[in-house]
Amino acid sequence: MSNYAKYADLTKLTTEYARRMNRLSNRIFGEVVRPTNSKSMKVVKILSEQPRNLRRDIYAYYPRHVETGMLMRNLRTYGLYRDEHEDFKEEMDRLRALRGKTKYVRKPQKANEKE
Template sequence: MATNYAKYAQLINASTNYARRMKRLSNRIFGEVAIPTNPKSMKVVKMFSERPLHSNAAVVEYYPRHVETHALVLRLRELGLFRDEHQDFKDEMRRLRELRGKVKVWRRKLDEKKE
């Protein structure tokens, strides 16, 4: 003897107009796509069914590890495993200034109130 649920499942799988309408209604009730669509449209449906990015903590609270990354890059540069062209340029400009005798001496400004 078939249960009522089994009868409902058989009815939904039937190809009658009533069965198609019931399947669409069921899909709408349970938040699924009511009418079968192509994969391109399903991609949009999937995108809209996900959580918005502004409520996703992994996106909002993302903070890159600048200090650690900078230290790692400096160490790799010392070892010759990373080439930082901007730092190379600055070092070369500093070297050329030293050769010309144009080295800047940075002095702290002392308290001018001291007499």
């Protein structure tokens, strides 16, 4: 009989020594030291998990919007992607320019021109 089998048989006993050894074992391996009910076990489970902000499946849930937008803009310039909203905005700018009503874009002043 191996030593582990002897230890396993020993922990099944109801002696004070067996209970203390079982508690010590649970404490060493990070388990609940004393038997608890299911509500308390739920709290233990929640607190033993990794924090939500460090879990990859939480913080990396959404796709990379900035990179995807730049990719679509480049594909649009090559003619491989059709962005109807951008087409509409360009058409409105073109028609506005034909009417002579282009938008006034204010140029930022330089530091030495302010004085």
